[in-house]
Amino acid sequence: MNYRVKIKSIRTDKLWSQGKVAKMLGIKTIIYKKYELQNIDMPLNLLNKFANIFNVSLDYIFGFTNIRQYENIIKKEIDKLEVSNNLRLWRIKNNLTQVELANYLNTVHSVISDYEHGIRLISTPALYNLCKKYKMSADYLLGRIDKKPF
Numbered sequence: 001m002n003y004r005v006k007i008k009s010i011r012t013d014k015l016w017s018q019g020k021v022a023k024m025l026g027i028k029t030i031i032y033k034k035y036e037l038q039n040i041d042m043p044l045n046l047l048n049k050f051a052n053i054f055n056v057s058l059d060y061i062f063g064f065t066n067i068r069q070y071e072n073i074i075k076k077e078i079d080k081l082e083v084s085n086n087l088r089l090w091r092i093k094n095n096l097t098q099v100e101l102a103n104y105l106n107t108v109h110s111v112i113s114d115y116e117h118g119i120r121l122i123s124t125p126a127l128y129n130l131c132k133k134y135k136m137s138a139d140y141l142l143g144r145i146d147k148k149p150f
Contacts, residue, residue: 003047003128004038006061010054011036024053044124045078048142052076057145058138062128065150072145082143084118090141091116094134105129 011021022032025046035042042050051058057073059065091101091112098112105112105126114120122130131138139145 002038003042003061003063004036006063007042007050008036010050010056010061014054021050021053025049041124044121044127044142047124048076048078048144058142059131059149062131062138064131064137067149070139070145070149072147073139074146075144078121078142078144080121081118083122083141084116086141086143087122088116090136101130104133 011018018032018036019029022029025032027046031040034040035046047058047061051061056068057065057070059070060068091098098116099109102109102112107126111120115122115126127138127141130136131141135150137145137149140148
């Protein structure tokens with residue numbers, strides 16, 4: 001997953017420092033620097049906050065589209081239960097078991113179960129890999145938009 005180039009580009013287009021973005025995200029600058037260097041993955045809640053601050057879509061950040069922002073943004077916050085329901089419905093529609101999805105995402109069945117029961121929010125790498133493989137919109141799966149953009 002190579003969103004680090006995109007978040008750095010988005011930040012530098014505004015001529016903002018890493019410190020300014022870190023402050024807006026409510027984190028330490030050193031942590032934000034690690035996200036840009038991709039030493040660690042940015043948690044999905046923070047990545048969503050970043051997208052909201054810069055008024056860009058997650059699909060744009062992930063490199064799934066060249067469209068910076070969708071017109072039909074309906075939610076700016078991620079609702080874990082809505083995401084869990086969307087993921088479960090998508091998996092069933094695509095005739096995948098939780099085990100098959102877990103195998104693809106290189107995790108265990110219990111993690112997928114936790115995602116689908118709203119116990120934990122899907123991880124950024126899992127979301128990226130899932131959306132990339134199945135050509136899905138991260139913004140749609142997360143309930144940020146109400147219509148599939150591609």
